[in-house]
Amino acid sequence: MAPPPIRSFSQLDLLDPARPVVTLFSGGLDSSYLLLKLRERGIRDVHAVSVDIGEDESTGYKRQVAQALGAELHVLDKREEFADRYVAKAIAAQAVYLGIHPVSSTLSRPLIARAAVELAGRLGAQAVLHTANRSQNTLRRLNGALELLGYDGPYGSPYDLSPVDRDRKHEELAAAGVDLLVGRLVSGDSNLWCREFESGILDDPEDHAVPEEMYRWSTVRADTAPSRLTVTFEAGLPVAVDGRPLPLTGLIAELNERAGAYGLGRYSGLEHLDHGEKVLEIREMPAASLLLRSYRHVESACLGAELIREKQQLEQIWVREALEGRWFGELRLATQHFIDACAARTSGAVTWELRPGGAETRAITAPRPRYLRDREGWEARAIALEAAAHTPVPAPAAAPVLV
Structure with a gap:
């Protein structure tokens, strides 16, 4: 029988103080407080896992906090894997x-869960912990991934049933000698694909003015002039900018900078929780804005309209399964096969003209396109072919009869 999930801080008392524990660690308030609670319970072998997928928090800061709370920090560089195996799939x-809004943390949670499970296996850890709470979709995404990965130890978040007041966390950590960012106004999540904010001053959808200084990638500079940019895809993968080949991590970074300079890629929207309630989330994703639009244009140049219509229905099934924590589930994997088959035929390029606040296409090209470049010529050829198909073929003359 599988062990019960960890959903409260009282359940931490059931852990064996002499056996290793793996906990996901962002360096933020919740994950730091969990390290403190583990230390207070005498658990001596705590391994804090930080999966580097291009987040804002510095490794040096995380190492300082983890060391102060008696945990060993493991920084796992997964940027290329995140881009190539998760973001690329989301683009297609x-x-x-x-x-x-484009999905973001949805893509990172299965990667983070897999990294934690693999480390737990190497260490012989008794449990895998994280710090998502009830008002965060991360709770079901991490738990769902851990379940589908088949992790056989207890896992979960003690914040699920034991929320802790923010001020109390600050006070207890300060008393333990850990001084965190008391003035932090929102909860944030970041990676190379997206910077995402929620909660705090953004709690109320009816009144949520976002401070301009919160944005880093999408601020229009005073000297920004219109410019052109070309994105190239091969078999469904973004491979070059302006004809210059780039790995996907580098391509995303360049588009975040270049498209962000025109103020592109800001999103706000409501996303549902487990029981249908909705919360506001703010996103900053310049590269995503341009890549998703570019992909659809190239796809349209390469695939038939009926095929794309069917794919659009499956896309939302793909999104739903990923959102609900079933990235490793059979339905998401089945839809992925269809999407991959379409991607194999999606090659081409889009040239954009960027200007402050917007972007317009200037060229859509494909090596084996379905589009016309000369309508009148096509009409003439089509009519001629149709006429030829309907012109009666004269019967062959009868052979003379010899008497």
Whole structure:
């Protein structure tokens, strides 16, 4: 029988103080407080896992906090894997939540869960912990991934049933000698694909002015002039900018900078929790904005309209399964096969003209396109072919009869 999930701080008392524990660690308030609670319970072999997928928090800061709380920090560089195996799949799937905003943390949670499970296996850890709470979709995504990965020890978040007041966490950590960012106004999540904010001053959808200084990638500079930019895809993968080949991590970074300089890629929207309630989330994703639009244009140049219509229906199934924590589930994997088959035929390029606040296409090209470049010529050829198909073929003359 599988052990019960860890959902409260009282359940930490059931852990064996002499056996290793793996906990996901962002360096933020919640994950730091969990390290403190583990230390207070005498658990001596705590391994804090930080999966580097291009987040804002510095490794040096995380190491300082983990050391102060008696944990061993493991920084795992997964940037290339995140881009190549998760973000690339999302681009081909046109992974946009209900047409509102591209998905982001949805993509990182299965990767983080797999990294934690692999480390737990190497260490012989008794449990895998994280710090998502009830108002965060991360709770079901991490738990769902851990379940589908088949981790056989207890796992979960003690914040699920034991929320802790923010001020209390600050006070207890300060008393333990750990001084965190008391003035932090929102909860944030970041990676190379997206910077995402929620909670705090953004709690109320009816009144949520976002401070301009919160944005880093999408601020228009005073000297920004219109410019052109070309994105190239091969077999469904973004491979070059302006004809210059780049790995996906580098390509995303360049588009975040270049598209962000025109103020592109800001999103706001409501996303549902487990029981249907919705919370506001703010996103900053310049590269995603341009890559998703570019992909659809190239796809349209390469694939038939009926095929794309069917794919659009499957895209939202793909998004739903990923959102609900079933990245490793059979339905997401099945839809992935269809999407991959379409991607194999999606090659081409889009040239954009960027200007402050917007972007317009200037060229859509494909090596084996379905589009016309000369309508009048096509009409003449089509009519001629149709006429030829309907012109009666004269019967052969009868052979003379010899008497």
